[in-house]
Amino acid sequence: MIKAMYLLKEVIGEKQENDVSFSKTPKKKIIADLNEIIDLSLEDYYSTNLS
Known part of the structure; x- marks a missing residue:
């Protein structure tokens, strides 16, 4: 769970730094x-x- 939060933080940080790369990727792909x-x-x- 924590790993997911760090990955999301990384993706959001990348988006903020480089909106150009995200503008070429469809929103549906990013959300997926x-x-x-x-x-x-x-x-x-x-x-x-649980194990």
Whole structure:
């Protein structure tokens, strides 16, 4: 879970630094990538804490 937050922080920081690269990427793609990061981190978190 914490890993997801750091990855999101990194993505948001990159967006703020370089809006040009994000303007070429469709918003749907960015949102899908962020959702994938969150899903994978949640899977990792729950598999670690429930075992």
